[in-house]
Each structure stands twice: as structure tokens, then as C-alpha cells.
Amino acid sequence: MRKKIIAGNWKMNKTPSEAKALVAEMIDKVANAACDVVVCPTAICIPGVLDAVQGSNIKVGAQNVHFKESGAYTGELAGNMLKEIGVDYVIIGHSERRQYFGETDETVNLRTKAAIAAGVTPIVCVGESLLEREQGITAETVCRQTKVAFLEISADDAKNVVIAYEPVWAIGTGKTATADQADEVCGIIRDTIKDLYGAEVADAIRIQYGGSMNAANAEELLAKPNIDGGLIGGASLKAEDFSVIVAAAK
Ligand code: PEP
Secondary structure, X not given: OOOXXXXXXXXXXXXXHXXXXXXXXXXXXXXXXXXXXXXXXXXXXXXXXXXHHOOOOEEEEEOOOOOOOOOOOOOXXXXXXXXXXXXXXXXXXXXXXHHHOOOOHHHHHHHHHHHHHHOOEEEEEEOOOHHHHHOOOHHHHHHHHHHHHOOOOXXXXXXXXXXXXXXXXXXXXXXXXXXXXXXXXXXXXXXXXXXXXXXHHHHHOEEEEOOOOOOOOHHXXXXXXXXXXXXXXXXXXXXXXXXXXXXXXX
């Protein structure tokens, strides 16, 4: 049985004081969660949020990590820096990073390896664009993204990675993949992992769905056999909505 995982991607929202207030509001609401609960604030908000969640079941994630341990990479954050302050997860290859910041399948692989080396659990995002879906190459796209992301990663490390299937056309648009569409592609990703590592890793690895998941549709999506959680954008900025999604992840 895979334990579900709900992660909130706060993107570039909330000042440090607002971030602390938001997570403080969430603590009691998600205290009885049956799933892993993660919030991913902006880097500058992480220390305050880490302080606020002490003693609770909420873990903290970052929104990116660089692939080098240190050096002349202005504006970047290394895995060991995240690890040292208590960050447990990091989102890698979000479609907004791919779209606006030149992230490629190759840099996603490098960052995933860096996170693993630092002891921070990667949440690796894959997903097709609207054009790719319309061209009928959704499977081919997520398959390629997954295969490249996992290059040179051992089976032992692979099974602890979290994959987020996020169809680009469903992110922040209010358009959700139907539960069947989301389950089908999560199944394709799991089959890709099976081809790479065998059934044991494919059965163990957790695959989230992300793309306009909210308090109203979470239960149906999370009931699907291949969906092991959610990566939540907009709805994770409201403590009440986020807690309803967490409660749906049984
Ligand atoms: C996301 O950015 O990862 C996401 C799924 O956003 P939203 O829930 O707002 O579509």
C-alpha cells in the first residue's frame, strides 16, 4: 500500500509573515491526516515556515534546487543548504520552470540527482502540453520526460522519488483532467518506471496528479488506483480547501 502524499505548491505567493500565518492556520486542520502533507513556500519563506510547523505532521519542500553543490551560480540554492535547514522535499521540473526558466528534461535529471545526493526527496513534474495532447503524443511525452528524469538513478533511490503528473493545460486554468484521464496517464508513467526498474519499484513509487485539483474534485481523483496524491497550486493557498484535499487522501 502506497501512502498518499499531498503537497502544496505556493509558487511566488505569500510574504514571509503571510506564509507563517497560512501554515499556522493549516496545522490543526491537517493534524489527523492519513497521508503525508507537504507545503512548498518560496525559498525566503522556508525558515519561518519550518519554525511554524515544528511538532506538527507538516513537512516542508522547496520549489527548486540547483544541480551543483556550490559555486558561481548566482541566485541558486544547493541541496545541502536545503537539507541543513530541515527541508524534506523539492519540486523539480515544474512546467512553469520549463516554460519560463529554460528547464529541460536534462536539467530535471541533474537536479533530481542533486536532490537525492543531498538527502532531499524530489517531486519530479512531468506532463504534456495541450498541443501534445491534441497531437496524440501524451504517452510519448510523459514517457520521454520520465525516462530522462531517471537517467543514472538507482532502483533504491528511484522508489523514494515522487512523480507529479501535471498536464500543462490543466495547471492554473481551472480545467482538470478527468479522473479517468489522470489515472490513465499516471498508469502510463508507472508502466514506464516498471520498464526501467521492474515491478517492485513501480509498485512502490508514488505518483501524484496536479492540475486544478481542488476541494470539490479531489476525492474522485484520489480514489483512482494509480493516483497517489496531489500537487496543489491555487487551492493550497487556502487552509480550508487544502485541508479538505488532505482529508480526501485516505
Ligand atoms: C501546480 O502549479 O503544480 C498546480 C497544480 O497548480 P493548480 O493547482 O493551481 O492548477
